[in-house]
Amino acid sequence: MNIFVCVKQVPDTETKITPTSDGSFIETASIKWIMNPYDEYAVEQALLIKTANPAANVTVVRVGSVKDTEALRTAMAMGADDASLVEATDNLDSYSIAKALKGAIEKTGKTPDMILAGKQAIDDDCLQVPQILAQMFNLPSVSVIVGFEMNGNTVKVKREVEGGALEVYELSTPVVLACNKGLNTPRYASLPGIMKAKKKPLAQHSLADVGVSDADRRVKYSGFKLPPEKPAGKKFDATDAAKQKEVVSQVVGLLRTEAKVI
Amino acid sequence: MDFSLSTEQREIRELALKFARNEMTPHSQEFDEKGIFPTDIFKKAWELGLINTCIPAEYGGAGFSSLDSVIIGESLAYGCMGMNTSFMANDLALLPIVIGGSDEQKKKFLTPFTEEFRIASFCLTEPGNGSDAGGIKTTIKDGGDHWIVNGEKMWITNAGHANLFVVYGTIDPALKHKGISAVVVDPKTAGIELGKKEDKMGHRSSDTRGVRFNNVKVPKENMLGKPGDGWAIAMSTLDHSRPLVASSALGGAQRALDLSIQYSKERVQFGVPISKHQAVQFMIAEMGMKIEASRLLVHKAAWMCDQGLKNTEIASYAKAFASDSCMQITTDAVQIYGGYGYSKEYPVEKLMRDAKLIQIYEGTSQIQRLVMARELLK
Ligand SMILES: Cc1cc2nc3c(=O)[nH]c(=O)nc-3n(C[C@H](O)[C@H](O)[C@H](O)COP(=O)(O)OP(=O)(O)OC[C@H]3O[C@@H](n4cnc5c(N)ncnc54)[C@H](O)[C@@H]3O)c2cc1C
């Protein structure tokens, strides 16, 4: 069984984000990169499947800049067998990323039985690469999965929907699944795992190698800006009983005209 | 000269820090308050390969360098200095075997620690002999086909949970240092009596006790080296263990700095975050400077071990400087937190209590200065 896991490298949640001066992206020089947290659930699920099917091979695939291969090395230290990296700038759009992932998967020469990814990346929060990838491969796909069972070629997944309800799907492999928190508890990379990961194969490709060009770009980023700082909250003094009526109508008025919530 | 860590060392540090933040820090306050021994966390750290870093690869260990082990030590202490004392005590106890044990003893005593989760204690200090370890009174007498150990040990970390003791004693007190010998003892042996758990100022999640030995029989083959080799083994152990203990001070100090930076940017007094007041800035600057200097000393002391260079002097610099700095830095962290720093609701008062011990065990800050002066003036 060939399992592919798409992992993205994202800025550590504690990173202070600064847009570049031309607004086309963010400053990346001093960023500490981590594996996208939702992708950890995908890696863990792949490794759980591998535990149950020791013959399975788990390949992690990433599209992004090479300077730091943290996410791929971490996945291999957790137990993935090999890795593929498509060298690209970190501000590609979802369509190009999906196309590059597809190209990298095909380059391995292995037919995927299962493609796992996180439900979203915590940097751009686009929530669409797994779905685009499934469409490109013409495979069934379920996102936001929080439950997984496998029986031969049949996969039963639980998907979280609004209001905490669960949808249950039964699919036959090959499938593309986008994983959510709660699916499993990602393991740590162990120290022996880190040592072993050094010897695991990491294939590198350019965007051109996997058939992606500038013409594939559907979205171009032009104006990265920090969100405006929140203005300080307003305080109303209602300790004087005689004035309470007046204060309340003032608050209600502002909620109508300024906050526009009622 | 190259100050950078290898890719592997950076990954090891990331893993250990992630473990420290996720598994240790969330429990550190409660375990300290209630004096809970961190068995599950200890075991989990062992499963990840973060414990017993001194065991060589040929006996089943990961084959870490001393530099690797201080990187791990600093990271775990960042999570909780108290829990890390228990973790580190395993290395302190196993090091004499790594250094003074025969091939057979290493296979017999070290390898089981790589196969299952086990805890060890290093038994040197006595009620009447701490700094003056050469004057220990516990006796190891020849009983024919075994050794007989008699005496009392004090302040033994992990004693209540240990699967193995390394015990120092003397074959003849009149011989002074030349009589000191070390034996590996099974804590379940008849005649061993554990004292009550000490009620300590800090490191309250680590287990510290007195241990009494009443005619305890120890197999002949459990002596490390020959009778009288104990002092040399102990001194060589210290050259390896002091950088490790210093690294724990470094981890605690780094946590105090990170918390101070965060708090000082949030706390507003006189209309601005207190980080804008120069008096606060200077405390933070001092912390950063001392941590960087401590880290360079700790890494150098460990690197010298790895190069096979005699590091006694540098190891003492590292131990004294890092622990004295940690005391100052954690005290200033409480200062920066103001009244809140003095409360158990906030994390810095514990750091200040924990820092104190590192100036005391594994040779007090005064004893380190004795060692330095001896090396410098000889
Ligand atoms: C929580 C805890 C855990 C410990 N764990 C272990 C363990 O696992 N195994 C173990 O064997 N020991 C352990 N110890 C013991 C520790 O190593 C000793 O406490 C330490 O060596 C100091 O000895 P002491 O307490 O007897 O103090 P003393 O030696 O009585 O020292 C008292 C004071 O006198 C100073 N002093 C002593 N001699 C001199 C001198 N010549 N010149 C200048 N000043 C001097 C000291 O610096 C100190 O300030 C632990 C201690 C504690 C508190």
Ligand SMILES: Cc1cc2nc3c(=O)[nH]c(=O)nc-3n(C[C@H](O)[C@H](O)[C@H](O)COP(=O)(O)OP(=O)(O)OC[C@H]3O[C@@H](n4cnc5c(N)ncnc54)[C@H](O)[C@@H]3O)c2cc1C
């Ligand atoms: C146990 C305890 C008992 C107390 N009892 C009483 C009591 O009975 N009655 C009472 O009224 N209060 C009491 N206090 C409050 C105490 O007086 C305050 O904690 C103290 O004044 C410091 O204020 P703070 O804690 O808000 O710290 P902050 O004012 O927030 O100070 C934080 C840090 O910033 C520094 N800092 C602040 N401003 C500046 C500046 N302009 N320049 C340089 N550095 C600056 C401070 O020196 C400190 O290091 C008590 C506090 C404690 C902990």
